Amino acid sequence: MNLSKSPLRRAASVAAGAVIGLAGIAVAASPAYATDAVIGKSVYCDKATGEWVVDWTVKGNAPEGVEKFRFTEVKSEIGFPVEQTELAEYKVTEEFTHPTNKDITAQQRVAGDKNFARLNVKVLFDNKHEVDASNTANFDGKCEKKAPEPNPSSSSPAPQPSTSTSASAPASPTPSETPSLPDDVPGEPEAVFEITCDTMTIGFKNPADGFPLDLRFETSKGEVRDLTIAPGETKSATFSATDGFSVDLTISVTAEGETFSETVNLPYEQPADCDEGEGGGLPVTGAAAGGVAGGAAALLVAGGLLFFLARRRKVSFKA
Template sequence: MNLSQSPLRRLAGLAAGAVLGLAGVAVAASPAYATDAVIGKASYCDKATGEWVVDWTVKGNAPDGVEKFRFTEVKSEVGFPVKATTLPEYTVTEDFKYSTNEDIKAQQRVAGDKNFARLSVKVLFDNKHPVEASNTENFDGTCKKESQPSPSPSTSASPAPSQSPSTPAEEIPGDAEPIFELTCDTMTFGLSIPENGITIDLHYKTSKGEERDVSIAPGESKSETFSATEGFSVDVTVSATEDGETYSETLTLDYEQPADCEDGNGGGLPVTGAAAGGVAGGAAALLVAGGALFFVARRRKVKFTA
């Protein structure tokens, strides 16, 4: 009997085809487990600290429907002899803490004399599929801290100037002394300027309408005298020019007849110096003249050497 042509042979062939067809259906219907973990790395030498810096990334790749994963083991090792370290960004948890398909970053600092850093992980996805991954970053040579370079002579900072006034390269102008005298029928006002002073210009304008100008250079003493009676006054403008700029102040001197003129005889000795300071007009002259000089002096550039 020819079995190849028998009904039994044909039935056996049909049964085998059915089994293969069912197997194909089973494979097509099985769940997809296309999950894995990938570890990326990059490193550089931080010369400010003398340490290797490793930038790690862990990514749990998963298909749609798999949203989370967790670490079931994390092992970080550096150098030789091997030393275990920790990476707080990658922690073993019971809950599915980390999102799939996203880079989870961590930065690790390793001593400059170490020659490698290695990261190994075991991951479990929320579809209960476990995977493992590892990667090693090898360091080329030794990372050393660079010392701060000494400033070159061409760029070195100049020494701070000494603020001691005992070694000035340029002095503040000396104080001028006011000249102020009163008699029973005159009033005199001017300035005496020291050798280290500056030129002062005086412009006089009296209550009678008379105007006069006087320029007083360092080392000079000049003044103007005016006939005066009760009610007489003179406006005096004190001016100084320094570095192309002119500063000025104006004061008004009111004549007050000295007490020893009360007998009406006229004349009399002049009232000067400290005695004049007690007279209102003299006090004003002293204050304003000194103030004008200070006003100029404080704007003058004063340089000091070490």
């Protein structure tokens, strides 16, 4: 009996191994669900109408072979008090109508006395993978309609030349008043840029009197990250990197209801000592140095430009 069972056992073992092998092939061949959704935003105050304007973007990130997605749930709110709204561009449908890896844009106008707008969505990709995303646009103060410039009345009588023969003392000119710089003009951030043999780190050191910073990272690998740096914070994002890798960084600063944005491309360059098998990195904070001078300098230029524009905007409102 033992001899007769032994071949059967061996046959069963071979069959089981074949089944396990086929299962492994099936798993390896199945599509990766490397999909996500990201909601972006920019905000400004429309002084012509006294409304907040929010430019939304929804992007369905997906790997090769996943072509389209659709919205399965959309919730748009403004407040306070909270009200439900609709965005015509973001509709729940049964068909996969939106292309992946592209921004789907929508503009929303909100009453100037509201203090936020919020967007929550669920998206389903054509590989049957469903994800959700949300973002909130917070409004700074109240958006008010700019008063119209006074027009000189056409019925006002033209000034008549004086008929007096007596000499009059010339009027002394009134010195022009130069507005003083407000005490609360924010300071500039310092760039944080570090390269190692296999990573790249990008960020800012935001001073305590700075503006909030909104950063969006879009890598050459298709990865998208968002990062907000409040005044007094130092934050950064680190990416795995090899030669040919780069990051498109969009920096946004909002002042008096208007958002200023600047995008800079930051390519990765591996340090020279990596060729010798040595580790380590070349950290740069603020001033640029060494082989990472170009990246740090680009960050400083972009950040400085935005803060110049934001400062000018704040001074023009408060002076």
